[in-house]
Amino acid sequence: MTPFLLGDLAAEFVSVLRTILYAAPYILGYILLILAALALYSLARRILRPASDFRSLKTVTFGDESAVRSNGVASVVSVVLIFVLWAAFTGSALLPSWLHAPGAFTGTGSFTYTVTLPDGRSDDATVEVLVYPRESEAEAPEVAPGEGFAKNDSIAIAEYRSELLRVDRNDELGRDEGAEITAIDGQPVAPGESVRVGFGRVALSGKGTPNIIPATGMQMEPIWLPAPETVWQRLTEIASTGYRNSTLWEHLGYSLFRVIVGFALGAMVGIPLGYAMGLSDWFRGWFDPIVEFMRPVPPLALIPLVIIWAGIGEVGKIILLFLAALWIMAIAARSGVSGVAISKVHAAYSLGASKWQVLRHVIIPNSLPEIFTGARVAMGVCWGTVVAAELVAAEKGAGMMIMVASKFQSTDIVIMGIVLIGIIGFGIDMLMRRAERWLVPWKGRG
């Protein structure tokens, strides 16, 4: 088996490269869009408001880190563009139709095929094709059979689908008599080849049956990517009626509850553990191997073990998040204690502080900035872990919601869930940053 491993990996690598190659024109186009927007912006700035602040007087900006600050206009344009592209490629009603990417063909079209018999006789027939939107139903239109041994035909095809049409069953002389289709819309064709027609493409199968393929355009099918308004609609719907026997707030609330309880427990155990490791060489020696081993183990790798031990209920999830937060908080507290300048500790003792007072008034406040940084990391990891744990098994939760939805191809709910998970994760980080600025204003100024 092993000798083939390298070959297998090489084949996988080639397929990855091929995917990148397919994506390359789109990526290139996106980069061009960014540059075009930049050119427009620079032009507009030069015309509207020649800058005269200090920064604009700097001649060296390329390489000057302080001259590079996030451009707010670029951020806004970037986010708006994401929605515009999303809307354009899903045929969203949010955009005027001239901004849409070419959609799939709907309506009626037709093509003519030419059947030739072994004795050289040939006849033409026309096929009426009706392509109808996916949500509706349609019957193949009635057509007059027409003259000759090849009879006119018709077919109804749903948008984004293709159909084989056994024209020989309708014709007087079919495959059994040796009749073969030799041309479509006057262009000669052989089995395995295809011909462009007005509404898309017609291919001949290996046995000579026409496969009718209406053009699918450049838009995404809703089952792959629904339009923004569909996602919004689904959000309002689930927010009012719920999903899978629970309201949206219950799903999100359960996820948040797990994160907060797991994180709080992890911090409650991890911070004293980190202090013990920072203040006593015995505790440092005792816990160093455990902490250093557990730190690189991704919490997700613990999910199976936690499920075996504690089941899929709340306890298991909280144990998992507790473990996710524990090591991060312990290490943050440890480095917070180690980071205290010895002169500050000496100063406190010289001013008459006892050991307990040094801990209370010097070591703990001095370690708070590090602990806050650790808490931000831990909250992020916990949020990611809870979603993953819910993907595996849960009754309620943001992760469970998108996992179940994906099993029913409800892409709109999946996207809605991902966006909500992202917003909540972002919100948690913003809150932690606020709290940090408020509670430890001396961070980085010691």
Added chain:
Amino acid sequence: MPDLLIDDISMRFDLPGGGIVEALKNVTLHLKEGELLSVLGPSGCGKTTLLNILAGFLAPTEGRIMLGDHRVTGPDAERGMVFQQGALFEWMSVRENVGFGPRMAGVKAAERRETVDHLLDVVGLAQFKEKAVYELSGGMQQRVALARCLANDPDVVLMDEPLGALDALTREKMQGLVLKLWKETGKTVILITHSVEEALLLGERLIVMAPRPGRIHQTYELPFAEMGVGQDLREVKKHPDFAKTREEILSMIWEMEEEIMGRNEGAHA
């Protein structure tokens, strides 16, 4: 206030790679209360070690430190310390920093407030009481550190290059402040410095230490601190004896440095 006796102190420790460092050898010194001592010496002469032993952060291998009738065994509020970088607590305001010692001793808030207000007036920071310490300049931070040390009313004030990180102008102002505080409070002060001028200005007695092993090399009794209390320090520096002593000490330290260099080169050969 009690006298400080440094009684035949030696400090030896093993190096990790083998070998022994003699940071201090048979150092003896008797400081009367209210005396102002400055300590000079090339790096590695053990002056910071000596200060750390006096503060109680290190225990000497031999000898003892006596403050009045009791032996020094660890850090205590009776011996205050001012560090080079201030070592202020940036999570506390200026007022809280200065009031730290009394607060640890359990002094009531109202009483503490009085002491703190008075000291901040003395060091000229009355209008910065409620500021965060990281908002202050380096010189102001050292003023806070001085006030914080004095708030505890220690018997001895130990200063480890307290003005080393300041610019020349601020440094000169602070030297005046140190002299003023010494005279007003009457505390025993030991000041370590790298600057010969500073050592001359801020020492009734000046000791020059020599390295390997760390020991007292030369002692001077100086009139300049007493002169500096009454008048401008720049006038004191113009005194002919000042320049003479400065040159003498500088060439002594130069010689020591050269000797160290020579010995190191010998070791490499």
